[in-house]
Amino acid sequence: MKPSRLIIAIPYLWLALLFLAPFFIVIKMSLSDLAVSIPPYTPQLDLSGGWEAITAYWAALDLENYTWLADDPLYINSFKSSLIIASVSTLITLAVAYPIAYALACSPQRWRALLVMLVILPFWTSFLIRVYAWIGILKTEGLLNQLLLSVGMISDPLTILNTNTAVYIGIVYSYLPFMVLPIYATLEKMDWSLIEAAEDLGSSRLSAFWLVTFPLSLPGVIAGCFLVFIPAMGEFVIPDLLGGSDTLMIGKTLWVEFFSNRDWPVASAVAVVLLVLLIVPIVLFQRQQQKLSEAG
């Protein structure tokens, strides 16, 4: 084999070992049944039993867990709630990120590198610590309430922590750079004489934005939305730390199934469904990126 092929083989091997193989294990687990054993499911493949053992093993696999998921409203509601939380927080992130990206693209050249670094700066701290920090800010006697009370905007502390609001704040905060950077990248490439041309041809500043700037930044907007929506959909840490007991998200449900209920087969089925649901936006995202690279 040529050395160049060997080098190409390494990432494929990596993907096969660390992504495909575990994925098949999870699929297999989702087709198994719960059992009081280690690991906590049956059947286990026993090759010493010969061909008969293998056929018996195959026969024991079924889709029971999936029908269970469909029947129990808990799971459907978790999926629905995750979808809503991920969609809404993606839209909020877009609304917050677009002006930031626009300001970055309009800032003087010599400031840009620094400003972009400031957007990325939070990544230098652990994600978990940053989410914990929000607890300190949002809790009843937290920084935010103290501030609002001291300036007299409220008379009673607000309950934000352990509500869906806190989850939205956490997701928007955490994923903001993923939205800002792709939008900034498209805006930064834009020829600003296009805006002057639009104004010259009779558009106001605002309509020039909607007719020219926004459509041209759309690839960045779409990329950013996918980059926020996809991880937000399966988010676990943020709803677990900031959300309340009534905050339903599929990531949390998954965790509860795995670690509280120790029902690995059902948890695996949840994971597989989540993945299948996410494949749709992921494929769409890939297509969009491919179209861009072909056009560019």
Added chain:
Amino acid sequence: MRLSRRASLSRCSVVMVNDPNFRPWDDPNTKPLIDIQNVTKKFGDFTAIDDLSLKIYPKEFFAILGPSGCGKTTLMRMLGGFDAPTKGSILLEGQDLTGTSPAQRPVNMMFQSYALFPHLSVGENIAFGLKREKMPKADIKIRVQEMLELVQLSELEKRKPHQLSGGQRQRVALARALAKRPKLLLLDEPLGALDKKLREATQFELMGIQEQLGCTFVIVTHDQEEAMTVSSRIAVMDQGEIAQVAPPETIYEAPASRYVADFIGDVNIIEGRVSTTKENAVFLDWHENEVSLSALSDQSFTIGSTAWLSVRPEKIQIYKEPPQTNNAIAGKVLDIAYLGNVSTYHVELSNGQVIKAQETNAGRSANRGIDWEQSVWVGWSTDAGIVLSQ
């Protein structure tokens, strides 16, 4: 339908830019389309335009010419409304444009980068301005077709800008800028991105379109050949000021200053002192032991003042024997450049100055029997040169 469209185009009166009778700037009764009054533009401490006044008349093809950084682009951007003058005002048909946005002006611009909207098709690009002024859809369709025909791109209406060649993009940009029938069209280095052949062809096409529409064009360029070819008048700019405004032949044959003479084409400039003046001929002492040189001038000179004689290389003849012309100077051939249609001789005079003389190669043999290091005479008639005071 087709007929009426043609009719609407031909309704515009046809004025030839190169028509010698088209001289609205000489007629005190003609109202200028654009009246730039004492405009100054400062960017911080830098003065881009310094107390500039200029009148541009309807149906002119007006060129603003100058090296980069002379303020020509700033002047154009102020006409378009993208920059506001620091002082002074710009009037369009007598109305002050101060405070009106680019969108409100009956002025359109063809950008140097063309600035075509990449997400819109050729037809949508051209229709962009028409849609903004809420023109009925049917009329927009007719106008777009008309503009496409004008720039000969009717087949490409559905294409996106990235599917076009540079020359095609340039035409779309022109069609888009003309679609709203502006009173004034600004062209910012419109042909800069095209190769030489295409540029020359497009220059003539631009003139044709301008004549057909009868609209006023203001072109900004650093290419003097382009300015000479297309324009009815040229404003030569120097560091935020206008050095001269005149028709191309005046700029070339009667430059107002050494700067203008030097900027347009090739020129020999000989410094000297005015010895005598006779009618409109001025005699210059330029070097001891040499005869005085003579040339014409409209200006009056005091005897003894410093002046400069400017003469174009193609007006200088080269001789092997002392000639009978007025201005004959002996020299030595330093260099001969054969350019095909012409040959340029670099002749060193007794004071060390090098004079360029350009001879047309009328025959197929460029050999005049003149060689390197040979002693020769250069000469020109009194009316070939001009004496400048600055």
